[in-house]
Amino acid sequence: MSAERPVLIVDDDDDLRETLVDQLAVDGEFVASQAASIADAEAKMADKDARFDAIILDVSLPDGDGRDLCARLRKQGHRMPVIMLTGSDADTDVVRGLDSGANDYIAKPFKLTVLLARLRAQLRIFENSEDAVFTIGPYTFRPAAKLLHEPVKNRRIRLTEKEAAILKFLYRAGSRPVARQVLLNEVWGYNAAVTTHTLETHIYRLRQKIEPDPANARLLVTEGGGYRLDPEGAPTANTPMTEPA
Structure with a gap:
């Protein structure tokens, strides 16, 4: 099963x-947070731990225009x-609405299946666009450019x-x-010729690139029979790091 994607409903x-x-x-597939006003939404967005992959935003809100x-x-x-x-x-x-920067516009009442289909479509477009920028520890990550x-x-x-x-995929999983x-299937698909050894090799190489001490990983950690990103354990600006191979 894919990792839950955080969505903010305003x-x-x-x-x-x-x-x-x-x-x-x-x-x-999704985990939703909710806000009843613009002020509430801005407070949730300002939280240092906040991460939302998408926002579902009403136009008419009690303290302003969405x-x-x-x-x-x-x-x-x-x-x-x-x-x-x-x-x-x-x-x-x-x-x-589109001029304000919205990606899509749905009139009420709407069918939930339609909303979900449009949400998935917009997420697919976003994740493959040059605009997609995620924060992973001390790095900004551009998946389309394959760049940290x-x-x-x-x-x-x-x-x-x-x-x-x-x-x-690990970013989407958040703290889990x-x-x-699961990671092998998501990245390589259901290919019987690919084993977990292949994944472990790629994890090893990733750690060589992003960890100050690859043998003592703090950002890309092994946990619960798998892997997790831990931004809090990431190297700081004062931590010496070698250039990637």
Whole structure:
């Protein structure tokens, strides 16, 4: 099963928020946080531990217009998909929503299956776009470019396609360890010719690139029969690091 993707739902309709939270969690594909206002949403976004892969955002909120919030998030550098919800499907409303930086626009009432399909589609587009930038410990990670960048040292680490795929999936898993076989299936597919030894070799090479002491991994750790990213255990700016091979 794929790792849960964190989604923020911003809507002042309590019943709708609760329904979306429950339904998004059904298949274990998403885990949703919720906010009833712009202020609440901004507070959740500002939390240092916050990570949202997508936002479902209502237009009409008690303390402002969701489109204005979307525009501010874009100006702040947030690039995750934003799907706007609205009670009106008038062309002018749709255009204004898209101009604010929204990726998609859905009129209420809507079918949950349609919302989920559009959410998945936007996430697929985003993860393969040049805009996708994730934070992993001291690094910024661009999956499409297969690149890690350490801003403090202005150091760039080139990744192979499989290394980038491994990091992307572990990032999506958050603080949960991912079993070796699950990670193997996700990155290589169900290929009987590929064994966990192949995965372990790639993990070894990744650690050579990103860990100050590869034999004592602190960022990409072994746990629970698999692997997990631990940003809190990542090297700091004062930690000596060798250049990647």
